Amino acid sequence: MSKIISEVSISANQCKNLFDLDKGILYTFIMKMRGFTLTEIAVVAAIVSTLSVGGYQIVKKGKDSVCINNLKQIGQAIAMFEADHDGFPSAVFYPSDANDPRGIHNLLKRYGATSQLFFCPAISAEFNRYGTNYLWNESAAKEKQSTGASGMWLMTEITSLYPELPTPHTGGYGVLYADGHAAIGRNLSFPSFERKPLASNITAEKQKDQVPDEKKEEIKEEKPISQLDSYMFLNIPSIIQAGKPVSISIKAVDREGNTYESNEKLKIIDFSQTVEPSEITLHKGIANVMVVFKKAYQNNVLTAIDSKGVWNSSKEFTVEPAQVASMEIIPPSLVYAGIAVNFRLTLKDMFGNIISKEGIKISVVAGGDAEYLSEVLSDVDGQIVIPFVFRKAGEIRISFSVSGTTIKESCSVKVRPGPVEKFEISEIKSPVEAGNAISVTIKAIDKYGNRAKGFMFSDGGNTPLYVQEDMSSGIWMETIKFEKAVTETFIEVNDGMGHTGRSRTFSVIPSSPSVMRLLNDSLVFIENQECGIEFSVSDRYGNSISGLETRFTVDGISEFKIKEHQGRYILNTVFNGTGRKTIRISLKKENQEPLFIEFNVDILPKKSVLKKGG
Secondary structure, eight states, X not given: OXXXXXXXXXXXXXHHTGGGSOHHHHHHHHHTSSSOOHHHHHHHHHHHHHHHHHHHHHHHHHHHHHHHHHHHHHHXXXXXXXXXHSSOOOOOSSOSSTTOTTSHHHHXXXXXXXXXXXXXXXXXXXXXXXXXXXXXXXXXXXXXXXXXXXXXXXXXXXXXXOTTSOXXXXXXXXXXXXXXXEEEEOOOOOOSOOOOOOOHHHHHHHHHXXXXXXXXXXXXXXXXXXXXXXXXEESOOSEEXXXXXXXXXXXXXXXXXXXXXXXXXXXXXXXXXXXXXXXEEOBTTEEXXXXXXXXXXXXXXXXXXXXXXXXXXXXXXXXXXXXOOEEEEEOOSOEETTSOEEEEEXXXXXXXXXOOOTTOEEEEEEOSSEEEOSEEEOOTTOOEEEEEEEOSOEEEEEEEEETTSSOEEEEEEEEEOOSOOEEEEOOOOSOEETTOOXXXXXXXXXXXXXXXXXXXXXXXXXOOOOSXXXXXTTEEEEEEOOOSOEEEEOXXXXXXXXXXXXXXXXXXXXXXXXXXXXXXXOXXXXXXXXXXXXXXXXXXXXXXXXXXXXXXXXXXXXXXXXXXXXXXXXXXXXXXXXXXEEEEEEEOOTTSOOEEXXXXXXXXXXXXXXXXXX
16 A cells, blocks of 8 residues: 555645545546556545545635535624615525626625635635625515515525536525525525536536546446545634633544544644634644634634645634724714714724623713713624714814723814804994994804804715815904994894894994084074073084083084084074174184084164153
């Protein structure tokens, strides 16, 4: 037997891949060798058959687990899609190409379904060019998950359409059902379809599997000569923490399960490809080693393989994230005062694994005036969502810390004013002189006193981000004047949509004197009797001006007295003598010609009293 093995001289890489070769290829390989008898060929075939059958079953089991795990994760993404759209996706039965927008792999991208989930590892790469090698049940779009029976299938491998090909899994095909569970199954009903043409190499692979019965019998008749059968994994716990060393044992065994003493070097690998060390050495068939996994992974499997291609896999186990080492903050893109927004936190361990654990306490501290929870707990999925309502506009800093640790992260958000609540008018300095232009500032204000812009961007599915923001919006500089003098007044603004604003009260005083007017109906007086001449002084807008008594001069009268009464002036005097007199009343104006009125008065003699009998 040793002579046969030495003459065959198969390389380590060839041995490693022998379990992938079916018996059709094996016969072709052997017949190309020269100098072998039929007996030698049968012995070698028996050895390789033992390796390939055992190895093939282990590989197939690992691929089964990957496929079912993929379908379960896709099922979670479908559940989120249904929650948003109240129904299953309207995907096509099978996409026309990888970029088909109605391909199930494209419809579920936004729900965290990564591209690798849509490829069953047990399916030929011939079908990978369409973006997925799973079919979608088009009739499912008419159903809801709450009403869909658990027996209705949603997804399965495309090879289920080709009965001429061997099933990818032991027992049938990977199937995702409407209630979210995935399993190996058969007997699915399909709508009418056009099958994708199979490549010639797929047909060839099937033909290779169909080894003639007489050759199968010939090989079975020979007793395989083998000592080492496989490797066993011992002491692997069902749950392992990332980064934490775990003691495991690997043992080489023969076909009866006995320890096979060997000092072989083995390579070990898991689905995440992060296990350390990646190579170990047996001592008399046994290796006790501390291993570390860095990536969190559900349904993980550890595989050992030697230089001759002998290998085996462990039972499934789960690698959970390590302790919290960092925190990532996802702030809202646009924040407005008075409108609730959510901050989302993601916790990660030192290896970058996302921690999904319920009950992790987060402490929150925010600057400015805001409503928020000072402490929150992560939910069952590890999601940490913290609602905020800000009142004060401006740059606000928020800090988050994991209770019981030194982990703390901060971020800043720009809070913009909320919707317009009212208008605010700047204070007007009183008094205001009639006719003089004054500047008034009017601001749009939200309910918290922030200057509002008057508009807000809404999220239409593609929220805009500011590149340059005009913060002058919501403020107006107006120039106004008043013509009517009043002791107390105000101004008010209204946008016609219920938003108003009112200034504080102020007074408007007359402008400079511009007009003097005589008010008497008659200018005929009696000599030696006191008489009153009434006149007014006003500005150019007709506002009466008071307080000018001492600024008047009078020509034509030697003695007089001027006083003000109810917005008019009264000149009191006594005329001596009779006849017509010309009177001129002048008002002195600074740096200007005096303002005056000139008029004539008639003085009549005082009538004598006639005595009786005179």
